[in-house]
Amino acid sequence: MGAMTAPPSFPITPLLPGIRAALAVAPRLVLEAPPGAGKTTQVPLALLDAPWLEGRKIVMLEPRRIAARAAAQFMARQLGEELGRTVGYRIRFESRTSAATRIEVVTEGILTRLIQDDPELAGIGAILFDEFHERHLAADLGAALALDVQATLRPDLRLVVMSATLDGERIARWLDAPRLSSPGRSFPVRIEHPPARAQESPEQHLARVVRQALAENEGDVLAFLPGRREIARAQALLAQQSASLPSPVGRGAGGEGSTVAGRSASTGPSSAPAGAPSPDGRREGMEIEIVALHGELSLAEQQLALAPADPGTRRVVLATNVAESSVTLPGIRAVVDSGLAREPRFDPNTGFTRLETVFVSQASADQRAGRAGRVAEGAAYRLWPQSRRLEPSRTAEIVQAELSGLALELAAWGVTADGAAALLWLDPPPAGALAQARELLAQLGALDADGRITALGRRMLELGATPRLGAAALRAPPERLALVADLLALMEARSPLRGEAARSDDFRARVAALHAWRDRRGGGTPGVQADAGALAAIEQAAKGWRRRLDVRTAASGVPDSHAVGDLLLHAFPDRVARRDVANPLRYTLASGRGACLAEQTALLGEPWLVALDLRHEARDSLILAAAPLDPRVLEAELPHGFARERVARWNEARGAAEAFEERRFGAIVLERRSVPVRPEDALPALIAAVRDRGLDALPWSEAAQRLRLRVQALRGWMPELGLPDLSDARLLATLGDWLAPHLAGKRRLDALAAEELSQALAAMLDYEQRRALDAQAPDSLVVPSGQARRLEYVPGAPPVLAVKLQELFGLADTPRVAGGRVPVTLHLLSPAGRPIQVTQDLRGFWERTYPEVKKELKGRYPRHPWPDDPWTATPTHRAKPRAG
Structure with missing residues (x-):
């Protein structure tokens, strides 16, 4: 170990002995500490020489790659070592560890793989879950598995859940653990809500308020936006305005130019003396540097954003929610918050997880604002009305995400379809979403008929792709693996296409853009509007997938017209789509849903597609991205998806049942021929017709309707009689029980007589119930x-x-x-x-x-009796006879 630098003082430092003491007597701990307290980097170091650790490794789960790298680098510097010795990290496609590593910062599914590969976690003494309040699916799964390991195999394993904004009491109850809190270090932050002006776009609103924040505050400005596209637009807008970006009076002078997005731009007349204030209050010569911070940046770009600004330079950092916690941004004195973030939302109607732009929770907004009060008093400018009420905390990803990956991990852990409750969850996975995920895994071949993981399913887990994409990769022929690597990277990224090209629904255009960029060695894509930065990030991911797939040469050129679709049909067998004969824009999906291409589609005329991205609409989904496929490949590769069956249906126009023999792929009818209707064909069709049209389709007699009303009334008055439920809903739900015997042998509904229907209804009451009905609710x-x-x-x-x-x-x-x-x-x-x-x-x-x-x-009806004493008068339904 190198020479350790003098440990800096952090707000959490006084609490470190208490943390060590708590873990000496209890295997679990909940630690609450606000951003900037130092928990991410100081707690692992403080535990390194704990006696109970016995020289074993500490694994810390960090939800974001940027934060994982930054935390590991900071701890290594504190120890005076190179990264990868005592402290290292492992993230997707990247690792800096060695045999000497004792603190390992990991992300995403790395912790899950560690536990799945070695349930005893040999050589690991503690697992720390950092920023648990973000409630990522991987963290919830990792915690549930780690608790299971601790309860069954490793009672000596220490588990620490750490968070900045956390319902600590609830977490402590879940873990049955003590709870410690650190006060943190913060200064007052002034909150403002500057409104947008008329006709002002969100980026223009943000750029104007950034200028206001620079003018009103010392130090750097951190601006939160929902995603990479918004950051790029704001960056371009601020770059255009760079010559007039202000600096506050009192700020030290800088050099002669202003660095904006990597290029120089003057902040004032070059003739002005350095440090002299201009009429608008700016100091001449002050440099303004605009940098982006998001998960798709290269390592070098991320390190640039996290490094301190040069002397005499002020920074505007445009960031996604990666900057909410875990990473340290020195010098921030003002925060401009759009209040938006991009989060995954699973749509069970389409089976797709889509990134949606949503408002952040109040807890996230407070964390963002707190960034302005780390080093001195600061200001937070919120770009939403003060009257808007935010949700108190973030919703757990497990309750709103697609769960096929989780279901596959559970199957590998040995959890059966009815055994998810065996694990100790903070928020259990929703039963419906989990069942849907297991159905998909069975269709992909990852689970067998009993819900157990198959050999293919285990290989999917080893590959590390989503189950859908893993199925495509592992079923691809060897000569196509280079292209598969590109498809995995492209499917997981946002489209790199820009301008008019971004509107293309042909997924092959993205492949072509990547290959053109690669073939020209990053020199651009002539004739194609594409984002070079996005393509570079996709290429880095594709390299990682090539390493995992053991592919040495990258794909290039233009793939065969069906190559992309033929490979991805293994990922989306339920999204295979065939064009309708009557409408060239409409397709039928194998799942049974309808889908349509846009009017300006690039895929017009393609008879077969695999739909890769859909937007759910009220009627037919809109195909946002797809690729053509060869139906001969479909038959060769997915023969189990084809079936030949005899089907019956109701013909509304004829008012009769009809039968066909069909050959289908899923719900797509490939061939159909009419066949004679058999009794066993007709009965299901007739029942389905009644269920679809409602009970009014039946020939109800007045007596039958009255019987239903009497039974329903008496059920409410005398429930102890146990009369059957004859409501519309119940009768429709049980057609097969009470009506089917009277429809047997019939091919048309109008062949059912009203008398037969009355008999069917009366048969639902036994003798005693009928006697009770006549006595207690007479006709x-x-x-x-x-x-x-x-x-x-x-x-x-x-x-x-x-x-x-x-x-x-x-x-x-x-x-x-x-x-x-x-x-x-x-x-x-x-x-x-x-x-x-x-x-x-x-x-x-x-x-x-x-x-x-x-x-x-009496005068109006003189022929009828109107006695003075109605009590003793003779009742009659007749008039008095006329006089003779």
Whole structure:
């Protein structure tokens, strides 16, 4: 070990002995420390000589590659060593470690691979989960697996969960662990919400506020944007304005020019003396350097952004949320925050994960603002209205991401389809998304029929690509592996095409741009609008994939017209699409969904496609990127996807069932011929027709409808009778039970008679239930006149009895049903059948209302009886006979 430099003082330094002491007696610890406290770099170093570690390795999971490199470099410098000795890092396609490495900073799936490859974690004494509040899927999975290892194989393994903004109490309960907090170091930060001006784009708004921040504050400015494209636009805009970028009064003078995006631009008249203020308050000669910071930069570009600015230079750092935590940006005194970030969102309707631009949480906004208060008082300018309310914290990725990678890892760990709950999750994976992921893995050949991982599935994990892309890579012929490496890199990156070319939905255009750039050794792509920086990043990823695939030579030139689609169909067998005969822009996907090309498509006329990117629409999805494929390759490579079946369906126009023999790939019909309808064909088609059209498609008699209403009413009044549910929803759900026996042998719905339907309904009640129904919810009541009058049953209300007043003479109390629980609603009618009164209190009517009714109606209906005493009068449904 080299000479260790004097350890700098960090806010977390006083807490380090407590951290060591806690881990000496407990195997788990929750550590809360705000950004800048030093937890990322000081905690691993403080634990290196802990007795319980016994010389073993510390592995720290860092969610971002930039932060992983920076943390490892900082710790190595503190030890006075080269990176890769005591401290090293491993990220995708890049490693700086040696046999002497004791602190290893890892990212993404590296920790999962360590645990899967060696569940005992030999030689590892502690795992630290940094920035756990970001709730990345890899961190949640790694923590669940590490807890399982600790519980079953390695009780001596130490686990530390560290975060800047964390629900520490909830995490501590989950881990059953003590909780320590560091106060951090921060200065007051002034919060402002400068509004956008009319007709001002988001980048113009940000550039204007950056100028304001430079004028009002000392030091450097950190601006947060959602992604690389927005950074590039803001960078170009600020570069155009570089000659007028201000500096505050009191800032030291710099050189003669201003470095903007790697080139010099004057900040004022060259004749002005160095350090002399100009009329607008700027110091002449001050340099303004504009740098970008995002995950797609090269290592050298990232190191440039993280390094301190030269003396006399002020910086504007345009960053994604990689700058929220973990990385140190010296000299920041002002933050300009768009409030936006780009996060993955899984759409179960399309099966795709799409990066969406979303508002950050309040916790993230506070972290961003805190960057301005690390070294002195600062200011944060938020580019959203103060009235907007943000979500308190970030949503865990596990509850909104596509889970095929997680499902494959669980299968490799031995977790079966019904055993995900066996692991201890902070937030368990949603059951529906996990089931959908397992279906996809089975289709890709990664899981067998019992949900166990296959040999192909294990090779997918070793490769490290997503399951879809892993399936494509591992099924490709050897001569195509160089092209596969390019496809893996291109599929994982944003399109490098720009301008009009960016609108192309032909994925082959991206391949062509990469190959043209490569063949000209990065010298540009004539005739193609493409981002050279994006192509360089894609080329770096492609090199990594070539190493993993053991390919020594890169692909070049223009691939065969079907080569891209033929390779990627293994990744997206459910996205294989065939053009509709009637509409050249519309396709049917193997999954059964419809999809359309845009009007200005570059793929017009292609009979077969594999859709690589879709946007879900209300009806058909829009194909955003696709590649043509050769159907002969489809038959040769995916023979298990083809089937020949006899199918029956309902023909609405004919009102009858029809049968076909079909040859299909998934839901795509390749051949179809009509065949005679068999009884076993017709019945499913008839049931499907009723389910699709609803119960109104059946020939209901009035008696059958009344029976349903009576049963449903009595079910509510007397649930103890256990009457069947005859609601629309239940009848539609059970058509195969009650209706199918009466449809057997029929080929048309109109062959079902109303009497047969009534019998089917009546058969759902046994003898005792029918007796109870007739007794407690009768179809009619016999009134005092001796006549049977029908009861009308209304859902959710008492039954109604409409009867002429004269027929109820002598009846004192309102009739009741359901064992006396429900009074009947009486509609008392005049002799002409017109309503007189609606009541459930017949006694009250005779006592209070009848005298008035008699007085009003006796003269109008003189031939009908209107006795003074209705209690003793003879009930009748007839008029008095005429005099002789």
